[in-house]
Amino acid sequence: MNIKTNRSPLDRETIVARAIEIADEEGVTALTMRSLARRLGYEVMSLYNHIANKGELISLMVDEVAAEVEISSQGPDPLTDVRRMAISMREALVRHPWAPPLWQRELPRAAQVERMEHLLGLLAASTLSPDLAHHGFHAVNNHVLGYTLQELEMTIAIGTESELAAKTQTFLEGLSPEDHPHAIAHIHQHIAGDTSSSFELVLDLILDGLVRLNDE
Amino acid sequence: MNIKTNRSPLDRETIVARAIEIADEEGVTALTMRSLARRLGYEVMSLYNHIANKGELISLMVDEVAAEVEISSQGPDPLTDVRRMAISMREALVRHPWAPPLWQRELPRAAQVERMEHLLGLLAASTLSPDLAHHGFHAVNNHVLGYTLQELEMTIAIGTESELAAKTQTFLEGLSPEDHPHAIAHIHQHIAGDTSSSFELVLDLILDGLVRLNDE
DNA sequence: ACCTGAACACCGTTCAAGT
DNA sequence: ACCTGAACACCGTTCAAGT
Numbered sequence: 001m002n003i004k005t006n007r008s009p010l011d012r013e014t015i016v017a018r019a020i021e022i023a024d025e026e027g028v029t030a031l032t033m034r035s036l037a038r039r040l041g042y043e044v045m046s047l048y049n050h051i052a053n054k055g056e057l058i059s060l061m062v063d064e065v066a067a068e069v070e071i072s073s074q075g076p077d078p079l080t081d082v083r084r085m086a087i088s089m090r091e092a093l094v095r096h097p098w099a100p101p102l103w104q105r106e107l108p109r110a111a112q113v114e115r116m117e118h119l120l121g122l123l124a125a126s127t128l129s130p131d132l133a134h135h136g137f138h139a140v141n142n143h144v145l146g147y148t149l150q151e152l153e154m155t156i157a158i159g160t161e162s163e164l165a166a167k168t169q170t171f172l173e174g175l176s177p178e179d180h181p182h183a184i185a186h187i188h189q190h191i192a193g194d195t196s197s198s199f200e201l202v203l204d205l206i207l208d209g210l211v212r213l214n215d216e
Numbered sequence: 217m218n219i220k221t222n223r224s225p226l227d228r229e230t231i232v233a234r235a236i237e238i239a240d241e242e243g244v245t246a247l248t249m250r251s252l253a254r255r256l257g258y259e260v261m262s263l264y265n266h267i268a269n270k271g272e273l274i275s276l277m278v279d280e281v282a283a284e285v286e287i288s289s290q291g292p293d294p295l296t297d298v299r300r301m302a303i304s305m306r307e308a309l310v311r312h313p314w315a316p317p318l319w320q321r322e323l324p325r326a327a328q329v330e331r332m333e334h335l336l337g338l339l340a341a342s343t344l345s346p347d348l349a350h351h352g353f354h355a356v357n358n359h360v361l362g363y364t365l366q367e368l369e370m371t372i373a374i375g376t377e378s379e380l381a382a383k384t385q386t387f388l389e390g391l392s393p394e395d396h397p398h399a400i401a402h403i404h405q406h407i408a409g410d411t412s413s414s415f416e417l418v419l420d421l422i423l424d425g426l427v428r429l430n431d432e
Numbered sequence: 433a434c435c436t437g438a439a440c441a442c443c444g445t446t447c448a449a450g451t
Numbered sequence: 452a453c454c455t456g457a458a459c460a461c462c463g464t465t466c467a468a469g470t
Contacts, residue, residue, distance in 0.1 A: 010453080033444060043455050045445085050453095054444065101317060104369050107387050113399055120398035134405050139359075139418045142366060146358030153320050171323050182336035183329055189350050202355045205425040206418075212428075213421060226434080249463060259436050261464085266434095270463065 007041035012050050015040065016060045020096065023061065028098040059106040065099045067111035068092040071118050078126040079207055082136075085119055086144050086203055093148045100149045128214050136210045143206055147199050154190060223257035228266050231256065232276045236312065239277065244314040275322040281315045283327035284308040287334050294342040295423055298352075301335055302360050302419055309364045316365045344430050352426045359422055363415050370406060 008014055018039050022031045033054060037044040051057050070088035075081040093100050108116060119140075123133035168187075175184050224230055234255050238247045249270060253260040267273050286304035291297040309316050324332060335356075339349035384403075391400050 032442090034442090045447095045456085046454050048445075104366060107383065113391065113396060116402070117396045117399045120402055124398055134402065135414050135417055137402065138363065138366065138414070139421070142362030142418075143355075143358060145365075146362030147354065149361075150320060150354065150358060167323065175329065180329060180333045182340055183333045186332070186336055186350065186353065198351050198354070201351055202358075202422075205355070205429060206421065209421040209425040248461090250461090261437085261466095262435050264464075 010040065010042055010046055010050060012060070015047060015050055016057065016064055019057055020061050020064060023098045024096060028102075055106065058102055059109060062099055062102050062106070063109035063111045065092050065096050066109075066115050068095070069111075069115050071115065073118070073122070078122040079211070081122050082119060082126075082140060083203065083207060085115070085122075086140050087200070089115075089144050090148050090199060093144070094152070097152045100145060100152060103145055128210060132210055132214050136206075139206050139210070140203070143203060147202065151199075226256065226258055226262055226266060228276070231263060231266055232273065232280055235273055236277050236280060239314045240312060244318075271322065274318055275325060278315055278318050278322070279325035279327045281308050281312050282325075282331055284311070285327075285331050287331065289334070289338070294338040295427070297338050298335065298342075298356060299419065299423060301331070301338075302356050303416070305331075305360050306364050306415060309360070310368070313368045316361060316368060319361055344426060348426055348430050352422075355422050355426070356419070359419060363418065367415075 015036070019031055019036050022035060022039060033044050033047055036057075037047055040047075047057075051060070068088075069085060069092050072081040072084040072088065075084060093103075120133070120137055123136050124130070126133065128136060172184065172187060177184060231252070235247055235252050238251060238255060249260050249263055252273075253263055256263075263273075267276070284304075285301060285308050288297040288300040288304065291300060309319075336349070336353055339352055340346070342349065344352060388400065388403060393400060
């Protein structure tokens with residue numbers, strides 16, 4: 001009796017879905033071909049019948065996160081839709097904290113291309129010049145990615161997880177108030193602060209700046 | 217005769233320096249404890265007499281890059297110095313393309329803290345409100361990091377390296393002009409474009425936006 | 433105090449063999 | 452066509468032994 005029951009048939013889609021589960025629950029470092037196979041109820045080598053290698057797996061996982069980004073097109077004007085997509089992208093990235101560092105390591109796949117195409121379309125439909133639309137695409141993209149990336153690192157280091165919070169605490173105590181007053185104040189602002197409003201503040205700053213530059 | 221000649225004595229400083237050499241020349245993936253030991257002329261295990269583990273090594277390497285960022289304070293006004301530091305930071309990151317993805321994975325070390333302290337000091341000395349100074353720190357930081365990160369990925373994927381350029385070429389050909397006109401145009405803009413002027417354009421957009429928001 | 437040989441517990445991946 | 456046992460070539464790291 002070789003056939004194990006209670007296991008779904010193996011295909012790319014379910015492999016990627018389980019891989020995302022592991023990464024969400026236990027972090028990317030816990031995602032190995034072996035741990036993935038174990039969760040699926042198959043042997044490691046079976047995975048290679050459906051994906052070329054781990055790099056392809058990760059690329060597929062990232063594209064699945066990209067697919068969660070809302071394609072917005074109902075706004076009163078194109079830049080409002082750009083704004084909504086930026087917020088939706090941040091939400092998707094926060095849902096999958098392992099994704100930001102891997103976001104653009106491979107060439108974009110289907111969902112990523114779709115998101116990119118739509119975002120560029122919105123910018124082209126706006127009042128922005130082609131040149132500013134190009135810069136705007138990257139400015140928005142980088143802001144979302146950079147902000148989320150740093151926010152997640154900060155949350156990991158400072159958040160309520162007692163173990164790492166202690167590490168940060170000893171770090172903070174290592175800073176002398178006379179030598180590093182601003183750094184100390186900055187970290188305290190973080191512990192008290194509301195990050196998501198700060199995200200939108202800078203996002204609007206960028207969008208407004210683009211429009212202003214365009215109208216000059 | 218156990219003593220090998222022609223090798224510098226082992227210490228943290230030279231270990232980190234050689235590690236950076238390997239990463240610069242052959243990429244981070246080529247940096248293993250074994251390859252590092254080989255370059256130093258020692259055995260692998262000797263490294264552990266000077267550094268705790270590979271994580272600490274990488275953290276030390278990143279701090280060395282942070283030390284290359286110019287601490288600017290001669291400008292006509294504080295925000296000009298902020299601008300200069302942002303440009304200097306980008307230059308340091310471009311010099312060490314492996315650094316951006318690792319930039320804030322660990323708690324900041326001495327040089328990183330110094331850079332942070334000075335940057336925050338400049339923002340505090342500017343006309344910006346404490347709140348906007350806080351947001352400004354992250355906006356500038358994220359822009360530099362995000363922009364450099366995406367620029368480096370793009371360069372790797374699109375640059376003159378024939379092998380990967382071909383990969384991008386087939387990717388481009390996979391996009392149909394009727395379905396993805398904007399994406400195709402965007403990539404062509406990249407191949408032709410001047411990235412470093414775009415970096416400064418968005419940087420100024422952010423700095424001007426902060427001042428404007430502050431003066432409202 | 434610093435260096436190192438041997439070994440351990442992992443990785444991703446290949447290949448030939450099974451059904 | 453898909454699954455898998457055994458094996459390979461790597462990792463980072465530990466520990467006891469050397470000097």
